[in-house]
Structures are given as C-alpha cells and as structure tokens.
Amino acid sequence: MNDVLLTCKNIEVSFDGFKAVDGVDLELRRGEVHFLIGPNGAGKTTLVDAITGLAKYTGSVTKDGEELRGKKIPHIARKGIGRTFQTATVFENLTVAQNLDIAAGAGRSPWSLLRRRKHLPQQVLETMERIGLADHAGTDAGILAHGQKQWLEIGMLLVGDADVLLLDEPIAGMGHEERETTGKLLHDIAADRAVAVVEHDMDFMRANASRVTVLHAGAVLAAGSVDEVSTDAKVQEVYLGTSNAAPSETAPSKGAPSKDMETADARVA
C-alpha cells in the first residue's frame, strides 16, 4: 500500500519576514513511518503547526482532495489529521478511559454529551490494549509515567480515527525499553495510516524510519530512505557531521538529544 494520504505543496510560513518554513513539499503515505529530522530551528514543528492549522502559511495542504489551508483547527482534526505535542498533552485530571472517550467523541451529538457514559466504546477498549494502558483505565492521566502519557496521547489520536498522525518528538525523555515499545507501536499503527515523526534522536530514526525528510533552515535538504539520506553529501555536511560519524552503536543518552544533534546545533548556531 503506497497511497498518498496527505500532500503538502510549497509550504511557506513566515514570522515577521523570517521564513521559518520556506517552500516545503511533503507527501505522507499510508503504511509509512516518515521521519522529519533537522537541526533546531529547521522548521519541523512549524511545518506540523501549519498542516494542523495552528500557523498561517502559503502553499497548499490537501487531504482526500480537500484544500485545508485556512481551515480551522477542529475542522482539520476532524478530517483525520491528528497531532501530538512536544510535551505530552493529556487531560491530567481525567482518567485514561475518560481521556480516550473524549478523543473518540468529536462527532457526538449534544444530546449524547449531556448524558452519562454507560459503557466505554469498543474502540476505546481496543486502543487501551494497543497502547499498553489496559490496566490503567481508571488511573488519572496526571499520575501516569512520562512514557505512558506519550502513548496515551497517541492513543487519543487513534480512537479519533485519525489516519494522518503527526507526532512531535514522541520519545523525548523516554528510557531504552520505552523507546523500543514506541517504535513497535509506530509501525503497528502505520499499517493502515500515515505516520510522520518529528525527531531529534538519530538512532531511533535509523531503527524505525521507512522514509526520511531532512529539513534545514526551513527547506527540504534531502528526502528518501534512511540510506539515501545518510549518504547524501549535503546532509552529512550540515547535519550528520563528518561523513563516517554515524554513530548508531553509541548508546543514546536518556532524554538528552543525541550527540550528533548537538554538533549540528553548534554548526547552525
């Protein structure tokens, strides 16, 4: 399956004359985990903001033939484009089940909203299983472990029937095991969806990307498979450091951006 679910053409976002995103084309396909990488300030999150309706842009974003530029945030969300935030944003005073039930209910009628929930929708139960929180249905989301919150937020997009998922640093601050679980979860959910991941962690990218787009200074520097991108001379120059320094063996430090990322930042600065 390789059908394109989301098409972005020539996206430009500028803040007071500064072009944060400068003419980016992007296609997200069903069945792929598509990584968006690039140094800090490359425009990755801004691009996600533009697609989801938070940032104003010129260019075009289409899904199922509908132009989404200028549409409101809730409208875009209901078109099946879900996003997460850099810091996991869940409803801390509500339980896991309540979080997911709300996420599943964007289309509910006012009448059904005014009544009590009789039982959890089937998709909520299935999703709790899928994100490994089935035993925490009644737990307040605020006291979940850091990684569990990230999974819950992803689960909220799943129950909302989003088929384009834009995940902003989903493994930030996660331990080794949690990263692996998350990687598996991403591939699992990408089976019938398009998943885009904004990420700093190079090892995680190498292990999980079906496709990579490298952004630099708001523009696409390179795009393709992990191998294609890592052998690209321009990418090596601005981003990966020296050509043979792809240190996939070095253990990723918990929570902190990986080493090559820091050197890249230094270069950009």
Add this chain to the structure above:
Amino acid sequence: MSAVSKFFQSKFGIWSGFAGAAVALFGIMPLLLSGFRLGLFAQFLCYAIVAVGIGLAWGRGGMLTLGQGVYFGMGAYLMAMHLKMADAEFRNGPGAVPDFMELAGIRSLPAYWAPFASPVFTIAAILILPTAFAVLLGLAVFKRRVKGAYFAILSQALAGAFAILLIGQQSLGGFNGISRFQYFFGYTINDPVNQQMLYFIVAAVLLAVVALSLQLRRSRYGELLVAVRDSEERVRFLGYDSANIKVVAYAVAALLASIAGALFVPVVGIISPASIGIVPSIMFILGVAIGGRASLLGPVIGALAVAWAQTTLSEQFPSAWTYAQGLLFIVVIALLPGGIASIPALAKRFRFKNNAEAVEATA
C-alpha cells in the same frame, strides 16, 4: 477512595444526600429560624444558586466570571419590573405608572415596561434574556480565544458598566433601585406565611440547580468541560470547537444567576445597582473560592458561609468585615486552594501520613 465518598457517588448515596438536604431545608431550618432570620437565609440561598453556576463555569470550565452581577441584576430587574407593574395595576388599574416613577416625575409608562405586566412574559424574559446575552457574549469572546485574566477583567468591567448604566436610568429607579413591593404573583409579600413560601421556593430551586449541576458534571459534557479547562488546545486538536463547550457552561451560569436574581427581589424587597456591581460580583466569586470551586457542594457551602459571616460580623463589627473578608480570601488562596470542600481529603491525607510515620517509627 474512602467508603464515605464512594457512598455519596452511588445512586443510593446521591438520593439520600438530596433527601437529607431536603429535610434540612424544608423541615429543620423553618423550625430553627423564623421571620426575619428565615428571610435572611433565603437571601443566602439565592447567593448559593449564583455560586452553583460559578462553580460550573469557573470550577469546572476555568472561566473566572468576575461579573455574575450582570446576570444576577438582569434577572432581578426583570422581576422587579413585573412586581412594580403588578402593584401599580392593583392600585390604579392597567397601564398605571409605578410609584417610584411618579416620584421621579415620569408621567407615562415607558414602552419597554409594558410587556412586563404579563407574568408569563416576565418569567420567559428572566429565563431567556440573560442566557441569550451570555451566549452572544460568550461566542464573541471565546471564539476570539480571549481567556484567563483578560476574560476575568472583561467580565468585571461589564459588571461595573452595567451598574453605572442602571444608575443613570430614572425609569429603573436610578441609584436607589426599585423597592417596596407589595404583591408577588397575587400574594401579599409581607405576609409571614407567604414569606415562608418564598423561602421554600428558593430552597426548592437550589436543590434543582444542584441536581442540574450534578448531572452536567457527571455527563460526558462535564468531562469535556474539565478537558477544556485543563488543556484547551488539546481539545481543539481532537476536533472539538472548544468555544462552544465554554459557551454552554457560561450560559448555564448566567441562567442560574438570573434565576437567583429574580428570586432575590421578592425575598429581600429591594434591588439597586449596589447589589449587582463589581463588589457583589466579587463576593460571589469569594464564596465559591472559599467553599471549593471545583466541587459540587463547595460553592454552596462557601456562598452560605461568606454571606453568614458577612451578616454576623458586620452586625457586630461594622468596619471589621472588609478586613476579615480580605484575610479570608488570602488564607484560602494560600493555604487551602481547594476550599472548604477539600478539607476532608486533606485531613485524610494528613492522618494517613501520620500513620505511615508511626509505622515507620515502630519498624
């Protein structure tokens, strides 16, 4: 969860809670209090009705409505207009000018007063006008994503402006407001039996309002409202228009304030700009904050406690109340952010901690 709170969340517990409240309000209070004191208590219950609405909009929805006096005032003035029309009609026949207008030199009835001769129109206006105003204002404000302190300031400014507007309206009694009502839908207001009946009406409305609030809290809408309070952006990115969700809670709060204002007028016998401006609006908020804004009964308890404290203290130490009020507010915000309603949970945690320490010490 303790056995007690579990009990009060069960169906049986809720019904027995309401039954207990009904026995207290309808059976015990009329025995304990009489005449003037019962009327005073009815007045406090009116404040409690406003507080239930604020608990919903502020406690659950995060909208700091510093201007509930506007809606309270709308309900109160609408009711006062009807009572005055009815009194004038009783004295001088249909279309007669209310007494305070005669004193102010207004010879003919202003056109906008005329429909308020009808009790049905008046009640419909009390229910619809403030709510509709709140919906329009809410849409204008929340769609533009005005929130937090900006919303609070805006709502408070509105209360101030409304009071000033009323002071300038001679046909609404101006600074002195409207008072000296004789009849309430055909019943003599000053008759002690009717006074008690008024108290029963207010008490019944309060119970109904608490039941409404309970249903809204337990519904999916109630969960959604808390979600909007805690993370509005997340709700929007899930496909909800969060402004609509807030407007509903804001409008319900306005409706409750309006009903409370309408009941306040026959109970107290006067409505003036001084009862609906910025200071009374802050008093409403104060009670809710002290009682515990996010809980079901906190706002009711807080509103009653503050009104009672104000009456008692200002009877004995007229000048001290203002200071006591400020102190109370600071103490609650600093030491007891969950309000009075959070004391049981805090006490439990404290006991638990002490027990744990005791166990550690013996180990």
